[in-house]
Amino acid sequence: SELEAGSEEGDASKREMKAILEEKELWSSFEELTNEMIVTKSGRRMFPVLKVRVSGLDPNAMYSILLDFVAADRNRWKYVNGEWIPGGKPEPQSPSCVYIHPESPNFGAHWMKATIAFSKVKLSNKMNGGGQILLNSLHKYEPRVHIVKVGGPQKMISSFAFPETKFIAVTAYQNEEITTLKIKHNPFAKAFLDAKESQGLVFSP
Amino acid sequence: SELEAGSEEGDASKREMKAILEEKELWSSFEELTNEMIVTKSGRRMFPVLKVRVSGLDPNAMYSILLDFVAADRNRWKYVNGEWIPGGKPEPQSPSCVYIHPESPNFGAHWMKATIAFSKVKLSNKMNGGGQILLNSLHKYEPRVHIVKVGGPQKMISSFAFPETKFIAVTAYQNEEITTLKIKHNPFAKAFLDAKESQGLVFSP
DNA sequence: GACCTTCTCACCTACGTGTTAAGC
DNA sequence: TCGCTTAACACGTAGGTGAGAAGG
Numbered sequence: 122s123e124l125e126a127g128s129e130e131g132d133a134s135k136r137e138m139k140a141i142l143e144e145k146e147l148w149s150s151f152e153e154l155t156n157e158m159i160v161t162k163s164g165r166r167m168f169p170v171l172k173v174r175v176s177g178l179d180p181n182a183m184y185s186i187l188l189d190f191v192a193a194d195r196n197r198w199k200y201v202n203g204e205w206i207p208g209g210k211p212e213p214q215s216p217s218c219v220y221i222h223p224e225s226p227n228f229g230a231h232w233m234k235a236t237i238a239f240s241k242v243k244l245s246n247k248m249n250g251g252g253q254i255l256l257n258s259l260h261k262y263e264p265r266v267h268i269v270k271v272g273g274p275q276k277m278i279s280s281f282a283f284p285e286t287k288f289i290a291v292t293a294y295q296n297e298e299i300t301t302l303k304i305k306h307n308p309f310a311k312a313f314l315d316a317k318e319s320q321g322l323v324f325s326p
Numbered sequence: 327s328e329l330e331a332g333s334e335e336g337d338a339s340k341r342e343m344k345a346i347l348e349e350k351e352l353w354s355s356f357e358e359l360t361n362e363m364i365v366t367k368s369g370r371r372m373f374p375v376l377k378v379r380v381s382g383l384d385p386n387a388m389y390s391i392l393l394d395f396v397a398a399d400r401n402r403w404k405y406v407n408g409e410w411i412p413g414g415k416p417e418p419q420s421p422s423c424v425y426i427h428p429e430s431p432n433f434g435a436h437w438m439k440a441t442i443a444f445s446k447v448k449l450s451n452k453m454n455g456g457g458q459i460l461l462n463s464l465h466k467y468e469p470r471v472h473i474v475k476v477g478g479p480q481k482m483i484s485s486f487a488f489p490e491t492k493f494i495a496v497t498a499y500q501n502e503e504i505t506t507l508k509i510k511h512n513p514f515a516k517a518f519l520d521a522k523e524s525q526g527l528v529f530s531p
Numbered sequence: 532g533a534c535c536t537t538c539t540c541a542c543c544t545a546c547g548t549g550t551t552a553a554g555c
Numbered sequence: 556t557c558g559c560t561t562a563a564c565a566c567g568t569a570g571g572t573g574a575g576a577a578g579g
Contacts, residue, residue, distance in 0.1 A: 159548095159549090161560095161561085162560090162561075162562090165547090165548095166547070166548095168547095168548090183388060183431070183477050199558090226388070226431065226432065226433070227431065228431070246560085258559080258560080259559085272386075272388050272477050291559095292559065292560050292561080293549090293550095293559080293560075294549080300549075303548085303549080304548080304549070307547085307548070307549095308547090308548090308567080308568060308569095309546090309547040309548045309549095309567065309568060310547085310548045310549060310566095310567080311548080311566080311567050311568075312548070312549080312565075312566040312567045313548070313549055313550080313566085313567090314567095316566095364572095364573090366536095366537085367536095367537075367538095370571090370572095371571070371572095373571095373572090404534095451536085463535080463536080464535085496535095497535065497536050497537080498535080498536075498537095498573090498574095499573080505573075508572085508573080509572080509573075512571085512572070512573095513543080513544060513545095513571090513572090514542095514543065514544060514570090514571040514572045514573095515542095515543080515571085515572045515573060516542080516543050516544075516572080517541070517542035517543045517572070517573080518542085518543090518572070518573055518574080519543095521542095534579100535578105535579085536577100536578080536579075537576105537577080537578070537579095538575105538576090538577080538578090539574105539575095539576085539577100540573105540574085540575090540576100541572100541573100541574090542571105542572080542573100543570105543571080543572070544569105544570085544571075544572095545568105545569085545570090545571100546567105546568085546569090547566105547567080547568075547569100548565100548566080548567070548568095549564105549565100549566100549567105550563105550564080550565085550566105551562105551563090551564085551565105552561100552562095552563090552564105553560105553561080553562085553563100554559105554560080554561070554562095555558105555559090555560080555561095
């Protein structure tokens with residue numbers, strides 16, 4: 122039965138590896154088009170979902186995992202004739218608020234045992250008290266993850282940025298290829314996938 | 327503006343106090359009838375939901391909050407002619423598995439800042455690996471909450487039982503007054519409330 | 532047969548999507 | 556006008572109810 126348990130773990134590991142590769146390809150296909158994320162007053166989830174794996178933590182120490190969004194530049198962007206162009210006048214950028222992963226705080230062992238998904242973070246263009254992250258519409262951002270040791274005297278922080286997950290915050294999609302790609306992969310947009318498929322507008326590579 | 331903030335906190339506190347009293351009355355009305363909780367293979371949520379408030383913790387220390395179910399006696403119960411009667415032969419009872427509140431572990435400050443609800447615990451009559459709690463159908467249980475200090479050397483545990491939340495685990499409701507009360511207060515049973523109301527079978531006191 | 536359990540079902544809650552038209 | 560934002564909407568996902576028939 123130990124052997125069985127071992128092979129089950131192996132399968133789980135293979136499945137996770139495959140899922141990670143698929144996620145990476147998904148982000149890449151959005152990055153190629155210049156990714157966009159909707160922001161709304163009440164907050165909109167990200168798609169794709171940002172997922173990270175961590176290792177090297179002390180299994181018995183306590184950590185919180187944080188997410189914020191770094192302004193990639195000081196420009197306001199504009200979608201003109203099918204491409205994004207930076208606006209003329211740079212504007213001052215304040216750092217975004219920080220989103221605390223809802224499983225925080227937790228043991229190093231917990232964070233290391235599975236992929237950590239930020240599926241519930243909500244992006245907003247208005248500040249309204251909830252757990253939403255305030256972003257400036259039509260500005261470009263790069264997600265960044267922080268690992269903070271808590272509960273003890275040491276306040277060590279490690280930070281990691283993910284360039285392939287950069288996006289421009291928008292109140293409505295500008296590039297319709299982005300819209301199509303979102304509809305194709307986000308299960309919550311299935312209604313629109315069905316509509317497009319019946320018109321023959323979605324193909325697989 | 328400090329005054330405004332103060333009065334907002336006061337309103338929030340009043341709302342919470344009212345909610346707590348309503349919860350207590352809800353549990354009491356089920357207790358009077360002898361409460362029943364459905365158990366299924368895949369696990370069934372409790373209704374009403376067990377909610378507790380805690381105080382006196384060290385705000386900066388780390389705790390996990392646990393829930394288990396103590397066998398109230400060694401009998402198997404039977405619903406005959408509108409009342410629950412204990413079976414003849416006492417049986418050995420093993421303690422139930424423990425449910426870890428999903429916000430665990432967390433700071434004392436976190437646990438004390440709001441009511442803690444066990445809304446997601448699932449009761450089952452089969453063991454199947456998930457986070458469900460295994461109970462024996464037709465046996466009586468009393469919910470019990472544990473506060474465990476974690477992350478440090480001290481392993482202090484405090485335990486609290488809640489006699490008014492005792493119930494008999496069942497695979498189908500026996501007392502139809504229990505069914506009516508569940509339908510009346512559980513939003514997820516709204517379909518059946520509508521049906522009963524259109525027949526004039528549900529009245530308010 | 533009597534009792535208990537299991538499964539499928541219709542009907543909800545709750546909320547995540549892009550669309551569309553209206554607003555500014 | 557034009558560009559951007561908002562709110563209502565239809566249509567999904569995801570999953571929590573007891574009812575009722577079927578199974579053991």
